[in-house]
Amino acid sequence: MERKTERMNGAIGAYFAACDATRERRQLKNGGVEERQTPYTLFGLARAVRLSPEEILSTIRSGRRSKTADILRDAVLRIAAYTLEHALLGDLSYQVALEAIRAMGLTDGAEHGGDLRIVLDETAERYAK
Numbered sequence: 001m002e003r004k005t006e007r008m009n010g011a012i013g014a015y016f017a018a019c020d021a022t023r024e025r026r027q028l029k030n031g032g033v034e035e036r037q038t039p040y041t042l043f044g045l046a047r048a049v050r051l052s053p054e055e056i057l058s059t060i061r062s063g064r065r066s067k068t069a070d071i072l073r074d075a076v077l078r079i080a081a082y083t084l085e086h087a088l089l090g091d092l093s094y095q096v097a098l099e100a101i102r103a104m105g106l107t108d109g110a111e112h113g114g115d116l117r118i119v120l121d122e123t124a125e126r127y128a129k
Helices: 001-022 041-049 053-063 065-090 096-105 122-128
Strands: 024-028 032-039
Touching: 001 041, 001 065, 041 053, 041 065, 041 096, 065 096
Parallel strands: none
Antiparallel strands: 024 032
């Protein structure tokens, strides 16, 4: 079992490292070229660990504490954080980010009416006004 979790942890680390190191090149209408990092996705993670997205989500939703569930939960939360950060930076629309988070089973949106709430600390709040 320990060997399986080591392999999974290695595959997940390699997946995130590959995303961070890879740049997608896209031709712009004005003739320029834009390079962007390959995004983190649940499907990319699933491919890396050779599980379906459904298997990953059922493992982390099961409520059982295991090394595998902890590793997968951490990876899914990293993808969710990445998604939200890029939505806040304007690289991704709020609706797309929220749908991605919902697809990962991290929220159903019902408890807050589908609203995303951002709480700023005092320093950030001064700059937001």
